[in-house]
Amino acid sequence: MKYNFDELIDRRNTRSYKWDQGEKLFGAADVLPLWVADMDFHCPPAVRDVLIQRAQLGVYGYAIHTDSYYDSIVKWYSRRHDWEISPGWITDSPSIVTSLSLAVELFSEPGSQVVLQSPVYYPFYDVIRTNGRVVAKNPLVIRDGRFEMDYDQLETLFQGGAKLLLLCSPHNPGGRVWEREELLRLGALCLQYGVTVVSDEIHADLTFPGHKHIPFASLSPELADRTITCLAATKTFNLPGLHTSFIVASNPAVKRKLEQRLKSLSLHMANHFAQDAVQAAYNEGEEWLDEMMAYVKGNLDFAIAYLKEQLPQVKPLVPGGTYLLWLDCRDLGLDVKGLKELMFVKAKVAFSEGSVFGTEGEGWLRINLACPRSIVEEGLKRFCQAVSGQPV
Numbered sequence: 001m002k003y004n005f006d007e008l009i010d011r012r013n014t015r016s017y018k019w020d021q022g023e024k025l026f027g028a029a030d031v032l033p034l035w036v037a038d039m040d041f042h043c044p045p046a047v048r049d050v051l052i053q054r055a056q057l058g059v060y061g062y063a064i065h066t067d068s069y070y071d072s073i074v075k076w077y078s079r080r081h082d083w084e085i086s087p088g089w090i091t092d093s094p095s096i097v098t099s100l101s102l103a104v105e106l107f108s109e110p111g112s113q114v115v116l117q118s119p120v121y122y123p124f125y126d127v128i129r130t131n132g133r134v135v136a137k138n139p140l141v142i143r144d145g146r147f148e149m150d151y152d153q154l155e156t157l158f159q160g161g162a163k164l165l166l167l168c169s170p171h172n173p174g175g176r177v178w179e180r181e182e183l184l185r186l187g188a189l190c191l192q193y194g195v196t197v198v199s200d201e202i203h204a205d206l207t208f209p210g211h212k213h214i215p216f217a218s219l220s221p222e223l224a225d226r227t228i229t230c231l232a233a234t235k236t237f238n239l240p241g242l243h244t245s246f247i248v249a250s251n252p253a254v255k256r257k258l259e260q261r262l263k264s265l266s267l268h269m270a271n272h273f274a275q276d277a278v279q280a281a282y283n284e285g286e287e288w289l290d291e292m293m294a295y296v297k298g299n300l301d302f303a304i305a306y307l308k309e310q311l312p313q314v315k316p317l318v319p320g321g322t323y324l325l326w327l328d329c330r331d332l333g334l335d336v337k338g339l340k341e342l343m344f345v346k347a348k349v350a351f352s353e354g355s356v357f358g359t360e361g362e363g364w365l366r367i368n369l370a371c372p373r374s375i376v377e378e379g380l381k382r383f384c385q386a387v388s389g390q391p392v
């Protein structure tokens, strides 16, 4: 390994959302945080170098988007995902959640139903509700130890008039990397009922061997025509604090509408630092990414083996991608309050509590595995000790 992912980086007192809110959110500063989805790893060195160079300029004026930036994105998706994007399909947006919210606002009617597949990343609910739309749930079903889509229930929602679907691909928190056949079946229903798809593919690059991410818009030109794909380099390369993302829409009318709305909110200008970072990551970060995912796979195998031995009543859903592990803790017999108390007070560890992803997540926890193995081990150890009533 060229990169050292075992290194412990002290992120406390760095204004970290994850490390500097222990007291405020969980009642104690020494709660070990394995919740919010950023990594406790250094980003690729090429990204750091380019940011240092930019910082040394000392003049942080208004910036423009350059062709080389778009080129790095186009080449990445061609190389890593066999998806040919035209630079003219790309629109910058400050964040994926911004794009999701704008898509709901622009491509659904006030008061209408917008479909999501629960349990799912919690801002999906927020962007529907805060835009005055109604959440239409298409709950995922667990079959053979993994989440699958319920196409019959989905068709009922489409028959009831829902015209917009928020797809999470790969899926957070379940770690499913949807297969081509599954997406094609979903796509066929969307075409049949004239449904627009907003595909959040922020986890696209985070897949384990044997799993391949299929961009929804790459399935066919007909589906691309009705798909808004929300993408970013931030999850892949641990840059979420740079707050940058982009939208791919091959339908010119769809793209124009998004661009106009971004402009009306003055969200269209380039961030002075972000483009350099994204470009360096896509052009020079590939080796880092492959090593990072191999390390995370090691963490995943470690966590599964640890739980099997120490706490077999807690059962993980084995993910095909993402650095998140979704744990079925229902056999512990605790309600939401009880699980929180077990984690935050007794174990002094903060995994994500499952009900924030929807009622289907009650009794589940999500662990962020993008950290040194010693942190994963310490978090699991604390949790197992607390379950067995030992002091931590």
Ligand SMILES: Cc1ncc(COP(=O)(O)O)c(C=O)c1O
Pocket: 037, 094, 095, 096, 097, 098, 121, 168, 172, 200, 202, 203, 232, 234, 240, 244, 245
């Ligand atoms: C599925 C999904 N979408 C979006 C985001 C956040 O993206 P952004 O910070 O660009 O809004 C996350 C972060 O965890 C995520 O898991």
